Amino acid sequence: MAQKPSIPKGTRDFSPAEVAKRNYIIQTIKKHFEIYGFQPIETPSFENSETLMGKYGDEGDRLIFKILNSGDFISKVDDVTYSSKNSALLTPKISEKALRYDLTVPFARYVVMHQNEIDFPFKRYQIQPVWRADRPQKGRFREFYQCDADVVGANSLLQEVEFVQLYDAVFTDLGLKGTTIKINNRKILSGIAEVIGAKHLLVDFTVALDKLDKIGEGKVKEEMLEKGISESAIEKARPLFSIAGTASEQLERLRGLLADSEIGMAGVGELDEIISTVENIGLQSAQLQLDVTLARGLNYYTGAIFEVAAPEGVQMGSIGGGGRYDDLTGIFGLKDVSGVGISFGLDRIYLVMEELNLFPDSLDTSLDVLCLNFGEKEGLEALKLVASMRKAGLRADLYPTAAKMQKQFKYADKRGVPYVVLLGEEELKAGAFVVKEMKSGQHKTYALDTAAVFAKDIS
Amino acid sequence: MAQKPSIPKGTRDFSPAEVAKRNYIIQTIKKHFEIYGFQPIETPSFENSETLMGKYGDEGDRLIFKILNSGDFISKVDDVTYSSKNSALLTPKISEKALRYDLTVPFARYVVMHQNEIDFPFKRYQIQPVWRADRPQKGRFREFYQCDADVVGANSLLQEVEFVQLYDAVFTDLGLKGTTIKINNRKILSGIAEVIGAKHLLVDFTVALDKLDKIGEGKVKEEMLEKGISESAIEKARPLFSIAGTASEQLERLRGLLADSEIGMAGVGELDEIISTVENIGLQSAQLQLDVTLARGLNYYTGAIFEVAAPEGVQMGSIGGGGRYDDLTGIFGLKDVSGVGISFGLDRIYLVMEELNLFPDSLDTSLDVLCLNFGEKEGLEALKLVASMRKAGLRADLYPTAAKMQKQFKYADKRGVPYVVLLGEEELKAGAFVVKEMKSGQHKTYALDTAAVFAKDIS
Numbered sequence: 001m002a003q004k005p006s007i008p009k010g011t012r013d014f015s016p017a018e019v020a021k022r023n024y025i026i027q028t029i030k031k032h033f034e035i036y037g038f039q040p041i042e043t044p045s046f047e048n049s050e051t052l053m054g055k056y057g058d059e060g061d062r063l064i065f066k067i068l069n070s071g072d073f074i075s076k077v078d079d080v081t082y083s084s085k086n087s088a089l090l091t092p093k094i095s096e097k098a099l100r101y102d103l104t105v106p107f108a109r110y111v112v113m114h115q116n117e118i119d120f121p122f123k124r125y126q127i128q129p130v131w132r133a134d135r136p137q138k139g140r141f142r143e144f145y146q147c148d149a150d151v152v153g154a155n156s157l158l159q160e161v162e163f164v165q166l167y168d169a170v171f172t173d174l175g176l177k178g179t180t181i182k183i184n185n186r187k188i189l190s191g192i193a194e195v196i197g198a199k200h201l202l203v204d205f206t207v208a209l210d211k212l213d214k215i216g217e218g219k220v221k222e223e224m225l226e227k228g229i230s231e232s233a234i235e236k237a238r239p240l241f242s243i244a245g246t247a248s249e250q251l252e253r254l255r256g257l258l259a260d261s262e263i264g265m266a267g268v269g270e271l272d273e274i275i276s277t278v279e280n281i282g283l284q285s286a287q288l289q290l291d292v293t294l295a296r297g298l299n300y301y302t303g304a305i306f307e308v309a310a311p312e313g314v315q316m317g318s319i320g321g322g323g324r325y326d327d328l329t330g331i332f333g334l335k336d337v338s339g340v341g342i343s344f345g346l347d348r349i350y351l352v353m354e355e356l357n358l359f360p361d362s363l364d365t366s367l368d369v370l371c372l373n374f375g376e377k378e379g380l381e382a383l384k385l386v387a388s389m390r391k392a393g394l395r396a397d398l399y400p401t402a403a404k405m406q407k408q409f410k411y412a413d414k415r416g417v418p419y420v421v422l423l424g425e426e427e428l429k430a431g432a433f434v435v436k437e438m439k440s441g442q443h444k445t446y447a448l449d450t451a452a453v454f455a456k457d458i459s
Numbered sequence: 460m461a462q463k464p465s466i467p468k469g470t471r472d473f474s475p476a477e478v479a480k481r482n483y484i485i486q487t488i489k490k491h492f493e494i495y496g497f498q499p500i501e502t503p504s505f506e507n508s509e510t511l512m513g514k515y516g517d518e519g520d521r522l523i524f525k526i527l528n529s530g531d532f533i534s535k536v537d538d539v540t541y542s543s544k545n546s547a548l549l550t551p552k553i554s555e556k557a558l559r560y561d562l563t564v565p566f567a568r569y570v571v572m573h574q575n576e577i578d579f580p581f582k583r584y585q586i587q588p589v590w591r592a593d594r595p596q597k598g599r600f601r602e603f604y605q606c607d608a609d610v611v612g613a614n615s616l617l618q619e620v621e622f623v624q625l626y627d628a629v630f631t632d633l634g635l636k637g638t639t640i641k642i643n644n645r646k647i648l649s650g651i652a653e654v655i656g657a658k659h660l661l662v663d664f665t666v667a668l669d670k671l672d673k674i675g676e677g678k679v680k681e682e683m684l685e686k687g688i689s690e691s692a693i694e695k696a697r698p699l700f701s702i703a704g705t706a707s708e709q710l711e712r713l714r715g716l717l718a719d720s721e722i723g724m725a726g727v728g729e730l731d732e733i734i735s736t737v738e739n740i741g742l743q744s745a746q747l748q749l750d751v752t753l754a755r756g757l758n759y760y761t762g763a764i765f766e767v768a769a770p771e772g773v774q775m776g777s778i779g780g781g782g783r784y785d786d787l788t789g790i791f792g793l794k795d796v797s798g799v800g801i802s803f804g805l806d807r808i809y810l811v812m813e814e815l816n817l818f819p820d821s822l823d824t825s826l827d828v829l830c831l832n833f834g835e836k837e838g839l840e841a842l843k844l845v846a847s848m849r850k851a852g853l854r855a856d857l858y859p860t861a862a863k864m865q866k867q868f869k870y871a872d873k874r875g876v877p878y879v880v881l882l883g884e885e886e887l888k889a890g891a892f893v894v895k896e897m898k899s900g901q902h903k904t905y906a907l908d909t910a911a912v913f914a915k916d917i918s
Contacts, residue, residue, distance in 0.1 A: 005510055005568040005791045008556050011503035013569055015576065016583070019499040035849045037856030039825045040478040044470035044602055045504065045558075045588060046524075051464055065505075068525040068554050070592040074546040085541070087533040095527050097467050099504075109464040110472055117474065119873040121859055124475070129504060133529040143503055156859035158842060165846060281843055332464045366498045383617060384740055387624060390494045397496030400580055400615035414578040 010134070010142030020363045022145075022350060025174065026127055029147045029344050032170045036162060038125040038149045043106040045129070046097045053098070055105045055331065063132045066095040099131040103148045104300075104328065104341065111152055112332035120153030120337075139317065139348050148322075150341030152329070160274045160304045160324065161281070163342045167308055167320060168286040170344065175358045177285040178311035179319070184294035185271050186301050186323070188254060191264015192240070192292075195257060196233035203295065205229055209240060210293040217241055240292060247275045247290040254292070267303075274304060302326040306342055310352045319348045366395070368458065369435075370412045371421040373399040382423045385433060385451060392455035412438065419458060469593070469601030479822045481604075481809060484633065485586055488606050488803050491629045495621060497584040497608045502565040504588070505556045512557070514564045514790065522591045524558040525550060558590040562607045563759075563787070563800065570611055571791035579612030579796075598775065598807050607781075609800030611788070619733045619763045619783065620740070622801045626767055626779060627745040629803065634817045636744040637770035638778070643753035644730050645760050645782070647713060650723015651699070651751075654716060655692035662754065664688055668699060669752040676700055699751060706734045706749040713751070726762075733763060761785040765801055769811045778807045825854070827917065828894075829871045830880040832858040841882045844892060844910060851914035871897065878917060882907075 007013060014022065033040075046067055053061055069076070077093045084090070100106055103126045111118065127147045134140060149166065151159050164181055171179045189206065193199040204227035208220050220241070224234055239257045243250050251272050258264030271290065278288050286308075296305045303324030310316045322342030329337045353359055369389060371382045382398050389396035399408045412420050422434040427445075435444045435454060446454050466472060473481065492499075505526055512520055528535070536552045543549070559565055562585045570577065586606045593599060608625065610618050623640055630638045648665065652658040663686035667679050679700070683693055698716045702709050710731050717723030730749065737747050745767075755764045762783030769775045781801030788796045812818055828848060830841045841857050848855035858867045871879050881893040886904075894903045894913060905913050 005572050006507060007503055007510075007568075007572075008505060008507055011505065013503070013573065014501040015573070016498035016500060019501055023499075034825075035852065035854050037826050037829075037854060039475035040482075041475060042473040042478055044466055044472070045590070046467060046470065046602075048465060048467055051466075062529070065529075066527040067558075068527050068550065070521070070524075072546045074544050074549060082544070085533050087531045090533060091527065099526075109466075113464050113466075114472065114474070119870055121870075123856070131504070143505070151859070154859040158838060158857065158859055161842065162857075169849070277839060277842070280839065281846055366493075367496050370496075379617060380736060380739065383620065383736070387740055390628070393494065395494050395496060397582070398617065398621075400610070400613040400617055411578055411580075 008142070010136035010140075012141065012143070016366060017363075020366075021353075021359050022346065024359060024363055025346060025349055025353070026145070026147065028173050029170055030125070030127065032166060032173065033125040033149050035169075036123070036149070036166050038123040038151075041107075041110060041124050041126055042128060043100070043103075043110055043126070046099050047106060047109070049092065049096055049098045051109050052101055052105060056101055060101060063134055064101050065099040065131045065133055066091060067097040067099065069094055069096055100128070101132060102130050103128060103146045103343075104150070107148070107150060108328045109332055111337065112329050112334045115334060118153075121151050122153055123149070123151045125149040139351055141347060145346040147344040147346055148341055150339055152337050152339035155324075155326075155338040157270060157273050157304075158277070159340050160270075161277045163306065163322065163340065164274070164278050164286075164288055165281070165283070167306070167342065168283040171308070172285040174349070174353065176311065176349070176352065176356070179286045180309040180312075181286050181288050182291040182294050182307045182309060183271065183274065183288060183304060184291055185267035185304050187263045187267025187270065187303065188258065188292060189267075189295060191254075191258040191261035191267060192237065194261045194264065195236050196229060197236075198229075198233070201227065201229050201233075205237070206293050206295045212241065243292060247271075247279075247288070250290045250292070251275075270303060296321060296323060300325040300328050304340065310348075311356070314352050314355055316348055316352050319345045319352060321345075367397055367415055367417045368395045369397075369419040369421055370408075370415070370417045371396065371398045371423060372405065372408045372412075373402045374422075374424045375402045378402075378423055378425065378428060381428055381448075382421070385421070385423060385448065388449075388451035389455060392452045394451075394455050394458075467601070469595035469599075471600065471602070475825060476822075479825075480812075480818050481805065483818060483822055484805060484808055484812070485604070485606065487632050488629055489584070489586065491625060491632065492584040492608050494628075495582075495608070495625050497582045497610075500566075500569060500583050500585055501587060502559070502562075502569055502585070505558050506565060506568070508551065508555055508557045510568050511560055511564060515560055519560060522593055523560050524590045524592055525554040526556040526558065528553055528555055559587070560591060561589050562587060562605045562802075563609070566607070566609060567787045568791055570796065571788050571793045574793060577612075580610050581612055582608070582610040584608040598810055600806060604805040606803040606805055607800055609798055611796050611798035614783075614785075614797040616729060616732050616763075617736070618799050619729075620736045622765065622781065622799065623733070623737050623745075623747055624740070624742070626765070626801065627742040630767070631744040633808070633812065635770065635808070635811065635815070638745045639768040639771075640745050640747050641750040641753050641766045641768060642730065642733065642747060643750055643764050644726035644762055645764060646722045646726025646729065646762065647717065647751060648726075648754060650717040650720035650726060651696065653720045653723065654695050655688060656695075657688075657692070660686065660688050660692075664696070665752050665754045671700065671752075702751060706730075706738075706747070709749045709751070710734075729762060755780060755782060759784040759787050763799065769807075770815070773811050773814055775807055775811055778804045778811060780804075826856055826874055826876045827854045828856075828878040828880055829867075829874070829876045830855065830857045830882060830892075831864065831867045831871075832861045833881075833883040834861045837861075837882055837884065837887060840887055840907075841880070844880070844882060844907065847908075847910035848914060851911045853910075853914050853917075 073094045081089050129143055129145050131143050167181050193202040208223040212220050239253050243253050254268050301323040305323035307318045308320035310319050324340035326338050371386050373379045386396045386398045420436045427433055431448050432445050532553045540548050588602055588604050590602050626640050652661040667682040671679050698712050702712050713727050760782040764782035766777045767779035769778050783799035785797050830845050832838045845855045845857045879895045890907045891904050
């Protein structure tokens, strides 16, 4: 009996209409990556396990898809390990490769392996799928694309400024106006950790502080105390509770709070320079917002961090994020290479654009003209006509069989073809073809050897 | 200690220059796919194992990359299987998913799953990577792209004609002139099998016959006898030994040979129609050649089969292939859907184009203009200038730090930037920027607010 086919959970098929929309976003991002001087690279879908394992924390290690060794893989497992029946111990013995979990670690690996061919500063972009064995939910998949741009080998803050401009350029071009680019700096977070007296409480602190708008100061303090942050630490961090207003007002307040923290003050200085430069140059449709509660998960960030929120009113997590890392390539033996990069979340951008109805209508047209098939002799002539239309650059097709006219028209209609060509016995005798514009129903006649004229007329 | 990074054997990193060349080929193929009315779909990188296993023969099953189940996968293995220590028995218990092995089986799965959304005939193309645990060698990788176009849901031979035209259009556009599109028909091979009296000897027969040019008739017969093909069968198939000349001459001879084989004669009729129609319409740079020794490996072909050979003088296996299959979707429960499709071998086309030096020079330029960095104040103005250049569509970049001029020029040189912009203290005072054309060394001055004029000048 035949199988009833399905696909693994968290994965997707993309129909022609969906591919067109995804490509529209990807091409827009790609265009601006290139305008900003980034160059494309590609890395393999799977890496040696040791390249990936241990780079994303314990949770990351668990979510990495491992590939089973080929051949008689069991014969290479020693008896002790085998008899342990322990999945964690067995995994490295039967699996040497794993699917890419993100594009950043493979990029670091690439930079180290190819350091002698690369001219630094190296601006690269990479648009490829990644895989995570995560629990699927709305907007979260087991296979999804990342669109990353990074620059490594220089530590000018102008690079952070450029990434803010790049976000603005892409989202403006996509018609996604009113995005908020949140910015913070890991050094400020380190400064706050110094002030509250414990680095390990920083995450609890920022998570609680982030709820200020929703639950109010009293409840936030309660949560902090519960998490073990002392009364005096909370008191010291009090200026953060009323932090608001413009970026320069917030920075002023942070200067007061972090005066005794060298690293904290360095972070304030960096943010000040980035924000004032961005303000000086101006943005098109996005706004840059300092958010001291922004922390971002991954541990390799050391300077500025970014996260982009969709326009107000759209319920969606961040549609982009990134930051500066000062020693990403160090894990592969290349020290002192500073880098900064951002990522665009293709799937979420797609969902937001669907919700706001921002995809251009023109994406739907898959075929410019369909030539109907009137029979063997006419079909042959139609195929020649279609060949000339294609040479003129039109997306043209001949209905493959001499099916009933009704059926052929129905097909043209379903595919949304704007023009249908009739080339029957009469037309053949007259050395002509007739074009029917589907929307208006109007007809126009062309000489058989003037496919190029028709192509020009409708372009 | 830091790891010395490497990538799995049979996989590759692609540098910016390589990505540009690969994209050039892909974009050309894609353009013609769309001109021919094909629509893109994408399927997941991994499928449920039962979708793939058993579809490519035993060898294929072995070469499919399996993905290890997540979590405590061992706990789900029953004791009997575990204690067998048998890799083949254990695999289905610890692995439920596998990486795509080709694009054809996933396409068949897609058609069956989405049959109610699809308007037949359905012309789809798909350009995605596939993975095979094959022994890597020149031009053969463990991760490589396939570029497939198929049409399902109609059985007109005009579709075969279109695929020949499509091959011709793509290779002509790539500048790859003088390719040979070999064509045969599985029905003719079945007919020959009838004539020589044994279907299971067909492969041995065609493999031996294929060597005729190299080793001569005597040695070919020797090989056939060795393989168990009888003297009388060889005698019956004698017309095949001297088959040559034009397609119609060859078809004539086949008609004689296969007169008693209904299926063989059907194959001859189909080939005749396809070849005469192609000749009637004409090809641009490829030639169509009937090759009765062409068999192609995969078993799902039932009608015409294709294979494309690189221009004479280039040592390379086939750079494309395909054929008609009458029941591919049957394995997933959808009967009587005829299909035909072709594939382009990206990696081999790449190697051939490198060898013949066919990539356009213009692909190498990654940046139109680099703005040098003279210091903090000038850098800020330069960033504004770069922003206007980018808005004008130029790929423009600012050197991120005020490094020594020599270093900045060296970087521009290495990246092959055609224009360098100087915006120092003097230029700033004069409200101007200076453009140096790197090749000629000539300078030209523009007003600071006329980035668009400069963009127009160099485009």
